[in-house]
Amino acid sequence: xxxxxxxxxxxxxxxxxxxxxxxxxxxxxxxxxxxxxxxxxxxxxxxxxxxxxxxxxxxxxxxxxxxxxxxxxxxxxxxxxxxxxxxxxxxxxxxxxxxxxxxxxxxxxxxxxxxxxxxxxxxxxxxxxxxxxxxxxxxxxxxxxxxxxxxxxxxxxxxxxxxxxxxxxxxxxxxxxxxxxxxxxxxxxxxxxxxxxxxxxxxxxxxxxxxxxxxxxxxxxxxxxxxxxxxxxxxxxxxxxxxxxxxxxxxxxxxxxxxxxxxxxxxxxxxxxxxxxxxxxxxxxxxxxxxxxxxxxxxxxxxxxxxxxxxxxxxxxxxxxxxxxxxxxxxxxxxxxxxxxxxxxxxxxxxxxxxxxxxxxxxxxxxxxxxxxxxxxxxxxxxxxxxxxxxxxxxxxxxxxxxxxxxxxxxxxxxxxxxxxxxxxxxxxxxxxxxxxxxxxxxxxxxxxxxxxxxxxxxxxxxxxxxxxxxxxxxxxxxxxxxxxxxxxxxxxxxxxxxxxxxxxxxxxxxxxxxxxxxxxxxxxxxxxxxxxxxxxxxxxxxxxxxxxxxxxxxxxxxxxxxxxxxxxxxxxxxxxxx
Numbered sequence: 001x002x003x004x005x006x007x008x009x010x011x012x013x014x015x016x017x018x019x020x021x022x023x024x025x026x027x028x029x030x031x032x033x034x035x036x037x038x039x040x041x042x043x044x045x046x047x048x049x050x051x052x053x054x055x056x057x058x059x060x061x062x063x064x065x066x067x068x069x070x071x072x073x074x075x076x077x078x079x080x081x082x083x084x085x086x087x088x089x090x091x092x093x094x095x096x097x098x099x100x101x102x103x104x105x106x107x108x109x110x111x112x113x114x115x116x117x118x119x120x121x122x123x124x125x126x127x128x129x130x131x132x133x134x135x136x137x138x139x140x141x142x143x144x145x146x147x148x149x150x151x152x153x154x155x156x157x158x159x160x161x162x163x164x165x166x167x168x169x170x171x172x173x174x175x176x177x178x179x180x181x182x183x184x185x186x187x188x189x190x191x192x193x194x195x196x197x198x199x200x201x202x203x204x205x206x207x208x209x210x211x212x213x214x215x216x217x218x219x220x221x222x223x224x225x226x227x228x229x230x231x232x233x234x235x236x237x238x239x240x241x242x243x244x245x246x247x248x249x250x251x252x253x254x255x256x257x258x259x260x261x262x263x264x265x266x267x268x269x270x271x272x273x274x275x276x277x278x279x280x281x282x283x284x285x286x287x288x289x290x291x292x293x294x295x296x297x298x299x300x301x302x303x304x305x306x307x308x309x310x311x312x313x314x315x316x317x318x319x320x321x322x323x324x325x326x327x328x329x330x331x332x333x334x335x336x337x338x339x340x341x342x343x344x345x346x347x348x349x350x351x352x353x354x355x356x357x358x359x360x361x362x363x364x365x366x367x368x369x370x371x372x373x374x375x376x377x378x379x380x381x382x383x384x385x386x387x388x389x390x391x392x393x394x395x396x397x398x399x400x401x402x403x404x405x406x407x408x409x410x411x412x413x414x415x416x417x418x419x420x421x422x423x424x425x426x427x428x429x430x431x432x433x434x435x436x437x438x439x440x441x442x443x444x445x446x447x448x449x450x451x452x453x454x455x456x457x458x459x460x461x462x463x464x465x466x467x468x469x470x471x472x473x474x475x476x477x478x479x480x481x482x483x484x485x486x487x488x489x490x491x492x493x494x495x496x497x498x499x500x501x502x503x504x505x506x507x508x509x510x511x512x513x514x515x516x517x518x519x520x521x522x523x524x525x526x527x528x529x530x531x532x533x534x535x536x537x538x539x540x541x542x543x544x545x546x547x548x549x550x551x552x553x554x555x556x557x558x559x560x561x562x563x564x565x566x567x568x569x570x571x572x573x574x575x576x577x578x579x
Contacts, residue, residue, distance in 0.1 A: 013232050017166065017221060024269075044293060059293040067277060068125060077445055079444065082108070083441040084441070098484035102485075104429055106424040106427040112157060131273070132253070134159065134253045135253070151423050151426070153422050157404060165180075169270040172253065172254075173252050173403065181219075185214050185217075188220065191205070191239065199240065201240065203237070205233060220232070246411070256276075277359075280359040284355040285356065292349065305335045308334050402440060402441050407438070408429075413434045
């Protein structure tokens with residue numbers, strides 16, 4: 001049994017790669033076949049001889065590509081919503097939890113947007129296409145001069161092609177991971193020099209082997225365990241070995257749930273679990289391609305059917321090539337009769353289409369109205385039922401994202417270089433909010449407009465009947481994350497719309513623009529039913545300015561004297577043009 005706690009060397013890495021490549025070989029071969037269908041370069045005439053393949057045309061429909069793209073684009077969501085319960089029962093703890101949610105969501109969104117390809121979107125596509133996805137992260141990419149501010153986010157999240165990551169398929173959070181990638185030789189050299197400056201054990205990459213082409217790709221093997229992180233150049237050995245300071249192995253994996261373990265234990269590897277959406281319909285895709293190829297050939301043969309003539313065919317062909325008018329008796333020319341496209345050819349194509357829909361998802365999810373469906377509600381019911389197929393892949397995506405979000409909290413809480421906070425999009429994630437509790441739930445919710453409206457209406461009815469409180473409605477039905485901030489905004493709105501407060505705001509605004517002599521505060525009293533009666537000036541100040549009083553507002557409230565000019569007031573002479 002391998003000891004992952006031991007410092008890895010080149011021999012250990014090679015043995016690990018050999019073992020995991022053998023474990024995943026069948027799965028990778030299957031994925032290559034699935035890729036050929038997605039990329040539309042599969043073999044249409046797989047059972048034909050080489051000579052027959054050369055004679056026959058190839059038509060590859062876009063159906064398999066559209067299935068994967070449409071499933072990922074419309075049936076899965078990739079904008080995270082974070083939920084985090086308070087650590088404790090105090091109001092402060094509740095406020096901290098509410099503040100943490102949008103901050104952590106902003107970090108996740110920002111980290112995703114820093115990548116050239118959106119990791120959540122890529123993961124969703126892999127889950128649908130391969131039935132499996134691997135998530136890499138979070139890890140830190142610290143700038144050379146790290147300065148914390150509201151938009152400094154060193155967190156990185158990536159989703160590599162799962163065929164390049166080797167691990168134990170039974171571990172959700174793997175204890176050991178091998179990742180293979182390609183890197184230009186000059187970049188490997190720079191990486192080795194960078195590591196050599198910080199640790200003596202690092203080995204300088206020999207760039208002389210690539211003197212003729214420093215851009216040549218070098219295979220890099222990266223290994224992670226709870227204690228160690230190593231990088232090896234496949235052709236030159238270990239580059240460096242360092243301690244894993246993250247506190248975890250920055251990888252997690254998920255199966256989409258389209259497959260299942262077989263009865264045979266000998267074939268119970270990951271291939272049976274990692275089943276993509278195209279796998280059950282491969283035969284239908286190929287048969288449809290063959291049928292459409294044949295139908296297209298018949299159409300072309302009829303459209304460009306050869307002529308039959310009793311005259312010299314070479315002479316006729318030469319005339320036709322030059323565009324000349326053919327001379328001779330019209331009865332000497334006739335079109336060779338060809339096979340006609342029969343109705344059954346269209347019927348069999350539809351049968352293949354139905355077979356693929358049953359194996360993937362029906363037309364309702366593609367926005368098509370099914371026969372007999374006459375109302376929006378009926379269409380929503382059909383769509384909701386068909387979408388059940390994607391529930392498990394979506395849940396797997398959310399669970400892995402939740403693990404990553406929890407690890408981000410762990411990094412902020414434990415890594416001194418982060419200075420107890422990171423930021424993105426104006427939000428700051430603070431260590432003080434975490435309280436050594438790394439629980440966080442990430443949700444990617446696909447919102448059907450009709451069903452969402454129905455859910456909101458039902459939620460409001462439950463609130464009106466005292467069956468549900470507003471906070472539960474906001475969180476579960478309206479998808480509000482920062483409930484404390486929502487309460488604050490509602491409180492401020494209630495204050496601003498109070499007639500007494502509105503009258504005071506109007507008075508201050510009149511003073512600011514210099515028309516206070518035209519302003520009658522008693523109008524507010526008449527309109528508001530008493531205006532400011534019963535409200536003292538200090539109390540009103542606390543409402544308008546709960547914190548430190550704004551200096552500009554304070555100056556506006558000073559009593560007007562001959563020495564204090566009215567802001568914004570235009571002298572009368574400026575209007576008349578004279579003294």
